[in-house]
Amino acid sequence: MRRGKTWLAGVSGVLAAAMLSLAAAQDDEARVVLISIDGLMPSSYTSADSARLVPNLARLAAGGAYADGVVGVLPTVTYPSHTTLITGVTPARHGIYDNRILDPENRSSAAWHWYARAIKVPTLPMAARARGLRAAGVFWPVTVGMDLDYVLPEYARSRHPESLTMLRALSWPRTFIDSVEHTRQRPFDWPLTDRDRTDFTTFLLRTVDPHVLLVHLIDLDTAQHEHGPGSREANEMLARIDGYVGEIAEAVRSAGRADRTHLVVVSDHGFLPLQQQVQPNAAFKREGLLRVNDRGDVVSWDAYFHSSGGAGFVYLRDPAVRPRVEAILRALQADGKNGIREVWTAEELKSRGAHPEAAFGLDVVDGFYTSAAHDVVVKPSTSRGGHGFAPDRTALHASFIIGGPSVQKRGSLGVIRMTSIAPTLAGILRVSLAPSDSPPLELGGK
Numbered sequence: 001m002r003r004g005k006t007w008l009a010g011v012s013g014v015l016a017a018a019m020l021s022l023a024a025a026q027d028d029e030a031r032v033v034l035i036s037i038d039g040l041m042p043s044s045y046t047s048a049d050s051a052r053l054v055p056n057l058a059r060l061a062a063g064g065a066y067a068d069g070v071v072g073v074l075p076t077v078t079y080p081s082h083t084t085l086i087t088g089v090t091p092a093r094h095g096i097y098d099n100r101i102l103d104p105e106n107r108s109s110a111a112w113h114w115y116a117r118a119i120k121v122p123t124l125p126m127a128a129r130a131r132g133l134r135a136a137g138v139f140w141p142v143t144v145g146m147d148l149d150y151v152l153p154e155y156a157r158s159r160h161p162e163s164l165t166m167l168r169a170l171s172w173p174r175t176f177i178d179s180v181e182h183t184r185q186r187p188f189d190w191p192l193t194d195r196d197r198t199d200f201t202t203f204l205l206r207t208v209d210p211h212v213l214l215v216h217l218i219d220l221d222t223a224q225h226e227h228g229p230g231s232r233e234a235n236e237m238l239a240r241i242d243g244y245v246g247e248i249a250e251a252v253r254s255a256g257r258a259d260r261t262h263l264v265v266v267s268d269h270g271f272l273p274l275q276q277q278v279q280p281n282a283a284f285k286r287e288g289l290l291r292v293n294d295r296g297d298v299v300s301w302d303a304y305f306h307s308s309g310g311a312g313f314v315y316l317r318d319p320a321v322r323p324r325v326e327a328i329l330r331a332l333q334a335d336g337k338n339g340i341r342e343v344w345t346a347e348e349l350k351s352r353g354a355h356p357e358a359a360f361g362l363d364v365v366d367g368f369y370t371s372a373a374h375d376v377v378v379k380p381s382t383s384r385g386g387h388g389f390a391p392d393r394t395a396l397h398a399s400f401i402i403g404g405p406s407v408q409k410r411g412s413l414g415v416i417r418m419t420s421i422a423p424t425l426a427g428i429l430r431v432s433l434a435p436s437d438s439p440p441l442e443l444g445g446k
Contacts, residue, residue: 038221040267064403081268088422088436090353116146262404309388339368
């Protein structure tokens, strides 16, 4: 009986969405469908083989404008980057400094920055809503609690199916997931896949007609972490995701809104293959600056290394230990076996717009990763591919493709900055954001 009531609620949700779509049918405002393919590298659509390997991405790039590379933010990880994509500012300004919150004792069970209230500046969907436009999100990072017309927030505390129950409670409207299940005539399993996320996206395009729709597809990132960038498994996943992009484009066309819709494909970072990982907390533990119990849990600390993949950030509980900690980091860097490319001071982190409360940061060389573990200083990497490194390396460049009625300029835009993307989209939607760290892109031609 409970399941029957759920499906009835789903039918009600579908009908409500259809009514909203009818009411919006005469709306000629611009639309933006922003699709993030996590970990997509520009070579995917700029290579000579792109038309064969990713025909939908190649078609979008050929008919619009694209970047040869996008210089991202530090660290080049998912949550800071995605928040920059919809704000136009660096992590130090928007407030989402990393994927995971700083929590050396792990009292939060490895919580991420799930919640929209942590964002300190206006976002693209929030600005759209303020102008009376409809906004929606599908698994976009940092959208739990964001005031959107429809939202399936990114929230995944575990691989247990209980997480789907929590996601139903966090989504809006409350019948959103039920409505999509009813439309596709089968329930969702956990964890969700990009196939599922595409079903949510096409449902919204066909029924709700949002002016701005944020979509996060994550399975390519997972494949590259597990098997490495350029692996057979990663390439197969990319081809599958290219098909999903084609489905989303077709949903726009079949809804009759191609003449006012801008289809935008972005990513958050590139990837590097990995072999080793460095763990500065092992040195801090050895020097008595970090203390653990018999189970290896951190119980107290004066200095702690917060890992962000290819980069990491050192926090101090006692500022008096700063000279001692810097000496440890410089000694680690001096030994080439540790793979430390650069050590940043707090002033250098400030200039890069990263982790404003950290005392130090570090970047590692190609082939290395970082970890917050503390058993040994260096060990084999547990991932075959990764990101998080400083964004200046070409391999870490993110992606950008845009097509739509406002795009008069065609072809390559060269290498752009990630902070230019949000102000560009804000101009298309005629909404205002906080002053950006970069000017909007010129898409109007000459």
